[in-house]
Amino acid sequence: DVKVTQSSRYLVKRTGEKVFLECVQDMDHENMFWYRQDPGLGLRLIYFSYDVKMKEKGDIPEGYSVSREKKERFSLILESASTNQTSMYLCASSLPPGQGRQPQHFGDGTRLSIL
Amino acid sequence: GQNIDQPTEMTATEGAIVQINCTYQTSGFNGLFWYQQHAGEAPTFLSYNVLDGLEEKGRFSSFLSRSKGYSYLLLKELQMKDSASYLCAVRDRYGGATNKLIFGTGTLLAVQP
Numbered sequence: 001d002v003k004v005t006q007s008s009r010y011l012v013k014r015t016g017e018k019v020f021l022e023c024v025q026d027m028d029h030e031n032m033f034w035y036r037q038d039p040g041l042g043l044r045l046i047y048f049s050y051d052v053k054m055k056e057k058g059d060i061p062e063g064y065s066v067s068r069e070k071k072e073r074f075s076l077i078l079e080s081a082s083t084n085q086t087s088m089y090l091c092a093s094s095l096p097p098g099q100g101r102q103p104q105h106f107g108d109g110t111r112l113s114i115l
Numbered sequence: 116g117q118n119i120d121q122p123t124e125m126t127a128t129e130g131a132i133v134q135i136n137c138t139y140q141t142s143g144f145n146g147l148f149w150y151q152q153h154a155g156e157a158p159t160f161l162s163y164n165v166l167d168g169l170e171e172k173g174r175f176s177s178f179l180s181r182s183k184g185y186s187y188l189l190l191k192e193l194q195m196k197d198s199a200s201y202l203c204a205v206r207d208r209y210g211g212a213t214n215k216l217i218f219g220t221g222t223l224l225a226v227q228p
Contacts, residue, residue, distance in 0.1 A: 004157075031214045042220035043158075043202065058215075090157065094214040097206060102214055103148055103160035 003027070004107035006091050012113045019078040021110050023091030031094045032074035033104060034058075034066065036087040043090065049074055050096070081114045088112075117141045119219035121203050126225045127193055135188045135222045137203035148216065149177050149188045150202040158202055162188070190224075198226045 007022035025032065033048040035058075045058030047066040055066050063085060067075045074093075078085055088111050092104040119139045127133040139147070146165040150158040164170055164179035164186060176189040190197055200221040207215055 033215075035218075040220065043204075043218040045215070048215060097145060097214045101146065101163040101165070103150075103163065104214060104216060105160070106157040108157050109155075 004091055004093055004105050006089075006107040006110050008110050009108060010111050010113075012115060013078075013081050014115055015081060015083060017078075017081045019081050019112070019114075021076040021078075021089055021091075021112070023074045023076070023093075023107055024072050025074075025093040025105070026072065027093065027105075028071065029093035029105075030071070030096055031104075032068065033092040033094075034064075034074065034076045035090045035092065036060070036085075037090055037109070038087050046076065083114050086112060086114045117205075117207075117217050119203055119205060119217060121201075121219045121222045123220070124223045124225070126227060127190075129193055129195060129226055129228050131193050132189065132191050133193060133224065135190070135201050135203075135224065137186045137188070137219060139184050139186070139203070139205050139217075139219075141205050141207055141217060143207045144181060144205065146206040147177075147179055147186050148204045148206070149175075149186075150204065152200045152202060152221070154199070161201075193226050195226050195228070198224060200224070 003026045034046045035043045049068040065077045091107040094104045095102045121137045149161040152158040162177035174191045202221045203219040204216040
C-alpha cells in the first residue's frame with residue numbers, strides 16, 4: 001500500500017511565523033501535490049511537483065512556496081503566516097498519468113491554525 | 116473555464132441505493148475519479164472512468180458519459196459507514212507529465228437508520 005505521511009496532524013502557529021509542512025511518500029512517485037481544503041471550497045491546489053527540484057504553481061500559490069530536494073519529500077512553506085491560511089492542508093502523490101489510472105494518494109492532513 | 120458541479124448534500128436510508136451526480140466542463144479530459152472522505156480523514160480512491168460506460172466495484176459503481184460531461188457514483192445497500200463526503204475529480208488531458216486533478220467541492224452524504 002502507498003503511504004503518504006504528513007509530519008503533523010495538528011499545528012498552531014502565530015501570525016508572521018515561517019511555517020514548514022512536511023510530506024513523505026514511500027512509493028517512488030514522481031508527482032507530489034499540496035492542497036488546502038476549506039468548507040464549501042473543496043480541495044484547491046497550491047503547488048505541485050512532477051520531479052525532483054521541479055515545481056509548478058497551482059491555483060492558489062500566493063503566500064506559499066515549496067521545496068523538493070529529494071524524490072520522496074515535498075515541503076510546503078508559509079513564508080509569513082497569516083490568519084487566512086488557517087486551513088486543512090493535504091499532501092498527495094501519484095505516478096505520471098501515462099502509466100494508467102494512477103490515482104492520487106493522500107496523507108492524513110495537517111490542520112493548521114494561525115493565531 | 117474549468118468547472119465541476121456536484122450536489123452539496125444528500126440524505127439516504129440504510130439499505131437503500133443512492134446516486135451522486137457530477138457534471139464537468141474542462142479544457143481537456145483524461146479521466147474522472149471518485150474519492151470518499153470521512154470527516155477528519157484523508158480522501159481515499161474509489162473509482163476511475165476514462166471511457167464511456169459503467170465501472171462496477173462491489174457495492175459501488177461509477178458511470179461516465181464524455182459527450183455529456185457527466186458522471187455518477189452509485190452506492191448500493193447503503194451502510195451507516197458510507198456517511199462521508201464524495202469528491203468528483205477530473206484529470207486534464209493537457210497535464211503532460213503531471214497528474215493534475217480538478218476537484219469538485221464534494222457531496223456530503225448522510226445515511227440514516
